[in-house]
Amino acid sequence: MTDLVVMRDIEIEGRSDEVWMPIIKGIDLTLKKGEVLGLIGESGAGKSTLGLAAMGFARDGVRISGGSVEFDGIDLLAASADVKRGLLGKRIAYVAQSAAASFNPAHKLIDQHTEGPTQHGVMSKSESEMDGIELYRKLRLPNPDEIGFRYPHQVSGGQLQRAMTAMAMSCRPDLIIFDEPTTALDVTTQIEVLASIRDIVEEYDTAAIYITHDLAVVAQMADRIKVLLKGDEVEENETREMLSHPKEDYTKSLWAVREFKRPQKPAVHTDATPVVSVQHVTAAYGKVPVLHDISFDIHAGRTVAVVGESGSGKSTAARCITGLLPPSEGVIEFDGEALPGNYRQRNKMQLRQAQMIYQMADTALNPRKTIGEIIGRPVQFYMGLTGREKRKRVEELLEQIELPGSQYIDRLPSELSGGQKQRIGIARALAAEPKFIICDEVTSALDQLVAEGILRLLAQLQDELGLSYMFITHDLATVRSIADEVVVMKDGQVVEQGPKDEMFTPPHHPYTDLLLSSVPEMDPDWLTNLLAERGVDNIGDAAVGKMD
Amino acid sequence: MSLWLTIIVALVACLAGGWVMRFAGQKATNNAPAFRDMPLGVAFGWVLGVTLLIWVVYTYYLARTLPQPDANKYFFFRTAIEWFIIFAVAAWIFRVFGRLVGTAGSRKLFRQMPLTASFGLLVILSYALVAIFAGILAPYGQEQVLEGVAANIPPGGDPAMGGNPEYPLGTDQIGRDILSRLIYGAQNTVGIAFATTCLAFFLGGSLGLLAAVLGGWLDQVLSRAVDVLMAIPSLIFALLLMTIASAWAGSERWLLTIYMVIIIAVIDSTRVFRLARAVGLNIVVMDYIEAAKLRGEGLSYLIFKEILPNATAPLLAEFGLRFCFVFLTIASLSFLGVGIQPPLADWGTMVRDLAQFINFAAFAPQVAAAPLLAAGAIALLTVGVNFVVDWMLKRSSGLKE
Amino acid sequence: MNSVLKIIAQRLALGLLTLFIVSIVIFTAVNLLPGDFAEAILGQGATPEAVESIRRDLRLDQPPITRYLEWLGGAVRGDLGNSFAQANFASFVGDDSGTRTTVAQQIAPRFANTMFLAGVTAAIAVPLSVGLGVLAALYRETVFDRFTNIFTLSSISSPEFFLAYVLILFLAVLNPLLPSLSNIYEGMGFGERLQKTLLPALTLTLVVMAHMMRMTRAAIINLLASPYIEMARLKGMSPMRVIVRHALPNALAPIINVIALNLAYLITGVVVVEVVFVYPGIGQLFVDSVKIRDIPVVQACCLIFASAYILLNLTADILSIVSNPRLRHPK
Numbered sequence A: 001m002t003d004l005v006v007m008r009d010i011e012i013e014g015r016s017d018e019v020w021m022p023i024i025k026g027i028d029l030t031l032k033k034g035e036v037l038g039l040i041g042e043s044g045a046g047k048s049t050l051g052l053a054a055m056g057f058a059r060d061g062v063r064i065s066g067g068s069v070e071f072d073g074i075d076l077l078a079a080s081a082d083v084k085r086g087l088l089g090k091r092i093a094y095v096a097q098s099a100a101a102s103f104n105p106a107h108k109l110i111d112q113h114t115e116g117p118t119q120h121g122v123m124s125k126s127e128s129e130m131d132g133i134e135l136y137r138k139l140r141l142p143n144p145d146e147i148g149f150r151y152p153h154q155v156s157g158g159q160l161q162r163a164m165t166a167m168a169m170s171c172r173p174d175l176i177i178f179d180e181p182t183t184a185l186d187v188t189t190q191i192e193v194l195a196s197i198r199d200i201v202e203e204y205d206t207a208a209i210y211i212t213h214d215l216a217v218v219a220q221m222a223d224r225i226k227v228l229l230k231g232d233e234v235e236e237n238e239t240r241e242m243l244s245h246p247k248e249d250y251t252k253s254l255w256a257v258r259e260f261k262r263p264q265k266p267a268v269h270t271d272a273t274p275v276v277s278v279q280h281v282t283a284a285y286g287k288v289p290v291l292h293d294i295s296f297d298i299h300a301g302r303t304v305a306v307v308g309e310s311g312s313g314k315s316t317a318a319r320c321i322t323g324l325l326p327p328s329e330g331v332i333e334f335d336g337e338a339l340p341g342n343y344r345q346r347n348k349m350q351l352r353q354a355q356m357i358y359q360m361a362d363t364a365l366n367p368r369k370t371i372g373e374i375i376g377r378p379v380q381f382y383m384g385l386t387g388r389e390k391r392k393r394v395e396e397l398l399e400q401i402e403l404p405g406s407q408y409i410d411r412l413p414s415e416l417s418g419g420q421k422q423r424i425g426i427a428r429a430l431a432a433e434p435k436f437i438i439c440d441e442v443t444s445a446l447d448q449l450v451a452e453g454i455l456r457l458l459a460q461l462q463d464e465l466g467l468s469y470m471f472i473t474h475d476l477a478t479v480r481s482i483a484d485e486v487v488v489m490k491d492g493q494v495v496e497q498g499p500k501d502e503m504f505t506p507p508h509h510p511y512t513d514l515l516l517s518s519v520p521e522m523d524p525d526w527l528t529n530l531l532a533e534r535g536v537d538n539i540g541d542a543a544v545g546k547m548d
Numbered sequence B: 001m002s003l004w005l006t007i008i009v010a011l012v013a014c015l016a017g018g019w020v021m022r023f024a025g026q027k028a029t030n031n032a033p034a035f036r037d038m039p040l041g042v043a044f045g046w047v048l049g050v051t052l053l054i055w056v057v058y059t060y061y062l063a064r065t066l067p068q069p070d071a072n073k074y075f076f077f078r079t080a081i082e083w084f085i086i087f088a089v090a091a092w093i094f095r096v097f098g099r100l101v102g103t104a105g106s107r108k109l110f111r112q113m114p115l116t117a118s119f120g121l122l123v124i125l126s127y128a129l130v131a132i133f134a135g136i137l138a139p140y141g142q143e144q145v146l147e148g149v150a151a152n153i154p155p156g157g158d159p160a161m162g163g164n165p166e167y168p169l170g171t172d173q174i175g176r177d178i179l180s181r182l183i184y185g186a187q188n189t190v191g192i193a194f195a196t197t198c199l200a201f202f203l204g205g206s207l208g209l210l211a212a213v214l215g216g217w218l219d220q221v222l223s224r225a226v227d228v229l230m231a232i233p234s235l236i237f238a239l240l241l242m243t244i245a246s247a248w249a250g251s252e253r254w255l256l257t258i259y260m261v262i263i264i265a266v267i268d269s270t271r272v273f274r275l276a277r278a279v280g281l282n283i284v285v286m287d288y289i290e291a292a293k294l295r296g297e298g299l300s301y302l303i304f305k306e307i308l309p310n311a312t313a314p315l316l317a318e319f320g321l322r323f324c325f326v327f328l329t330i331a332s333l334s335f336l337g338v339g340i341q342p343p344l345a346d347w348g349t350m351v352r353d354l355a356q357f358i359n360f361a362a363f364a365p366q367v368a369a370a371p372l373l374a375a376g377a378i379a380l381l382t383v384g385v386n387f388v389v390d391w392m393l394k395r396s397s398g399l400k401e
Numbered sequence C: 001m002n003s004v005l006k007i008i009a010q011r012l013a014l015g016l017l018t019l020f021i022v023s024i025v026i027f028t029a030v031n032l033l034p035g036d037f038a039e040a041i042l043g044q045g046a047t048p049e050a051v052e053s054i055r056r057d058l059r060l061d062q063p064p065i066t067r068y069l070e071w072l073g074g075a076v077r078g079d080l081g082n083s084f085a086q087a088n089f090a091s092f093v094g095d096d097s098g099t100r101t102t103v104a105q106q107i108a109p110r111f112a113n114t115m116f117l118a119g120v121t122a123a124i125a126v127p128l129s130v131g132l133g134v135l136a137a138l139y140r141e142t143v144f145d146r147f148t149n150i151f152t153l154s155s156i157s158s159p160e161f162f163l164a165y166v167l168i169l170f171l172a173v174l175n176p177l178l179p180s181l182s183n184i185y186e187g188m189g190f191g192e193r194l195q196k197t198l199l200p201a202l203t204l205t206l207v208v209m210a211h212m213m214r215m216t217r218a219a220i221i222n223l224l225a226s227p228y229i230e231m232a233r234l235k236g237m238s239p240m241r242v243i244v245r246h247a248l249p250n251a252l253a254p255i256i257n258v259i260a261l262n263l264a265y266l267i268t269g270v271v272v273v274e275v276v277f278v279y280p281g282i283g284q285l286f287v288d289s290v291k292i293r294d295i296p297v298v299q300a301c302c303l304i305f306a307s308a309y310i311l312l313n314l315t316a317d318i319l320s321i322v323s324n325p326r327l328r329h330p331k
Helices: A047-053 A081-087 A109-119 A125-138 A157-169 A187-203 A215-221 A239-244 A249-259 A314-322 A348-353 A371-383 A387-400 A418-431 A448-465 A476-482 A510-518 A526-534 A536-547 B002-028 B040-065 B070-100 B104-112 B115-132 B178-214 B216-230 B234-249 B253-284 B287-295 B299-336 B347-360 B365-400 C002-030 C037-042 C048-058 C064-077 C103-138 C143-157 C160-174 C190-224 C227-234 C239-276 C282-292 C295-322
Strands: A003-016 A019-032 A036-040 A062-071 A092-095 A175-179 A207-212 A224-229 A232-238 A276-285 A288-298 A303-307 A329-334 A354-357 A436-440 A468-473 A485-490 A493-499
Touching: A003 A047, A003 A207, A019 A047, A019 A062, A019 A207, A019 A232, A036 A047, A036 A215, A047 A062, A047 A175, A047 A207, A092 A157, A092 C227, A109 A125, A109 A157, A125 A157, A125 A187, A157 A175, A157 A187, A187 A215, A187 A510, A187 A526, A207 A215, A215 A239, A215 A526, A224 A239, A224 A249, A232 A239, A232 A249, A249 A448, A276 A314, A288 A303, A288 A314, A288 A329, A288 A468, A288 A493, A303 A314, A303 A476, A314 A354, A314 A436, A314 A468, A348 A354, A354 A418, A354 B287, A371 A387, A371 A418, A371 B287, A387 A418, A418 A448, A448 A468, A448 A476, A468 A476, A485 A510, A493 A510, A510 A526, B002 B040, B040 B070, B040 C143, B070 B104, B070 B115, B070 B365, B070 C160, B115 B178, B115 B365, B178 B216, B178 B253, B178 B299, B178 B347, B178 B365, B216 B253, B216 C002, B234 B253, B234 B299, B234 C002, B234 C239, B234 C282, B234 C295, B253 B299, B287 B299, B299 B347, B299 B365, B299 C160, B299 C239, B347 B365, B347 C160, B365 C143, B365 C160, C002 C064, C002 C295, C064 C295, C103 C143, C103 C190, C103 C239, C103 C282, C103 C295, C143 C190, C160 C190, C160 C239, C190 C239, C227 C239, C239 C282, C239 C295, C282 C295
Parallel strands: A036 A207, A036 A224, A092 A175, A175 A207, A303 A468, A303 A485, A354 A436, A436 A468
Antiparallel strands: A003 A019, A003 A062, A224 A232, A276 A288, A276 A329, A485 A493
């Protein structure tokens, strides 16, 4: 096989505050014809920037400052604008992360599909239309004959992502750059998109660069994997080799994350009073019903994970418990005592007992207040401590979350890293000395290693302080590592609930089964096996089923 | 018509020049990417820009070298260029000064500052100084009728034109020194506009934030009321209300000035309300506000401790813009004769009173400069404020990324 | 398509409602005049007969609601009442009502003049500023963009009369190309009329253009940052095609909005500019009437300005709904 893309010593810089800062610090990349290379790294690793550079393209405020990019013998960095335009779309195509934003809202899908082939003179409009419909069929889009004649906003996210893959295929390019194409999708949708992308890339023997932060996904898609860290290459190897024998410490630590798992705790006494008891709660936003008669209990010292895809009502359940959304029916009991539905009617004691940790630490901490003020406020508000006592307590709390107090107490949130900010959020919740904490997707905005640290900290705090957690998440790996009990939600209803080990061993409720089996695993054969198990038609049916 | 023809020929020539330049550039640099990928429009733009620059330099050269009275025609052009250079140099020096003196924070600020913003700051600073020390700077009082001096001395200070060098801007119809009135104008016009803006901010800002935090019927009522008030163009509404106010004030003219402050503040507070509410709503949806609400915090804590510190940057920028708007509205009202009332000196009224001198421009440019000086004084301050606000907005949007 | 019609109908109804409330606000404001309305208008030196005449004329014996409904009913039919100014106040004393000028008679020709001025301004300003705004967005952060930024900021900051006098200075006094006074009269030829309108129109152009350019630039930059534009470029489309096919259909709504908003802004602008150039338009009439407290004229002008303002904002609203593909092609 010959080399299709050869990148030598690529250096890329981005402008911030009128100064050029390095994003990519000298990386080599080779891609053979028909090969799929996985680019993996945490946020800020520069993987998207590198992917775009393989097309000879740099976004506004970014420049390729050194090195060379050769595509099939053509020097892309020296090529004239006309030559580059002739390659883009025709021989090199791009699939963006957000298909919903990357399709032009003013034109129908098929018109955007045919634009490439007609403008590059590959096919006539009618030929390309026929071909588009054929591609839609191959990508297992529902109603392939008619879906292209819709506008982007009339089509769901997972289908748009496949339509975009079809568009990238429209000129039968030699290379496609996939930039996190499934990151914004739910797990069950992700499977369908992954399967169809893999099939079509194989069928046309297209080379691809597949960019993602999800190891398990890249294991399914790529022949080779390259790991990036802060603009530098960590290592590169064949997928199977990389999975079984990672060389570098960083790569090993990435792999290790998946192994943190707490043992199952013994069952609770059936007659024990739960800390929080949600009983037959029904709630609606205005006239739109979101929760239908849900019930579950959370016992002292236990973690209940509430799992579901977006729109399942798991966050709404949390809003009902905190009193932000008073339920229209049902009650929420705390230590056996019914709480007022609206938080405004709850007393200070009731408010103090239940605290919350948020997904986005950036919006959860007031950017204009110092760490000391943020954590000190609940200390003063609930405990009545002031002056030196308050400061001492804040320092204690900072010790508890493993940030040395004297060093952080006077800083602003913007001076901390994402993981540190999340820890401050935990400290603020602890400051109220609560019994019960709601953790709303607390690790989903964080990189894996950092997320792991947060999970360990939460587990440790639970053991020390006897806290109860309600852990809202869409990520089953997180559930596996921290939960004692699991509540599975779908469309505002509780589908199944029970102790973790029971939930993760068959038999499952069909939806739990779908959810569990859709979580990618690190095994490169996982997708193939799963598809064989389910049967390809099944996936297509699932997609059609979603439409209705 | 020959003028139009000249312009068209010049543009076509520039287009041709652009093509030639690009072609020559490609040949000379052996197809360097800069020339190879240059669209014709960009080449045209470069040639046009250079041509205009040459024209400006040539005209300035004419203005400096032509004998009187031909040079009169270029007097304003020449003055404009010279002032432009003086201002640019002053702003540059000011920025260098700012980079060397002051705290670490202010030095850093000056290092990132574009020249326009430092120019704006310099202007604001000097206006503030003139306004505060008007009593010391002005040779005479603003209401002082000079005894033994003729009324209606034309500006310019040129005895040949009937002027008097002791009164460089002349005297008005009852014999008051116009230069002194111009200096006092800084105090009155800027001061009144500043007070009005503060009032508008107090009204609109507090109601807007309250509407954002409380929501519900209060928000609905206030927002609908503001919608209706904003459906009437502000200058028109101000004029209508001033008509009524003038009837209320009767012969008490100082009262009319106070009414004007209130009227403009109320009209302008609607705009402040909109912005404060929008900014407030953006902050209210943040999780830290939810956390504070769930903690059981009261309304005043939410507004003063959680929301306000985060709203200051956009509100400060809006304050600058609102000030410009109020300042221009007051100047326009005064120009139309229903704004700040005599005997208070103010720039809008002054422009109207001196406007007829413009027609002397061809043979006595110094005389014609007087009304433009007053109008320019208004423009200069608003330009300064706008430059600073523009920079602030750009900075805060840049920080978000 | 039906939902779009429904939204448009809602907006129209809302616009009418706003206009109705605005008319109440204007009427109430005028009725806030202190003490006796008639005395307030005529001043203290007025004869009792004159005061009585005005009272009768304004039907002050009636309750305010009746008067408001009568005024509104008249306004809808185009009858805006009688002006105080044109007729000598003395004529109020006698019963010779034939010599009085109605407000409508006074406003009609001036309204046409103002529309002509606004039309000429729009014809110059709209294509120029949209074009330059798009250019500034395409070549942002270049010398051209910085220069236009300084230029537009300066012209936004300058009061209308300053720009007007600067233009008079350079184009009328120093280089006598255009007349500095716009004495428009009826039966004037179009060419001459245009020439006399040009200087006020240019002043307004400068004011409006700056706003329009900045808003167009901001809208286009916002648009060019969207992922689908990047996608079009990555599909290898030519810059021209990216602009025409991908940016323009989506830019239409914001640009239309910008134009309508700025035409609405023109309404305020005409007042000062008409005064400077002694242009016989509705703005000058308004200012003159304010000075002599000719209440019926002030009221009528206010209503006309407000209607035009609301109408333009409504047009912007409706056009941006119509040009939004998400609303045109509902799910």
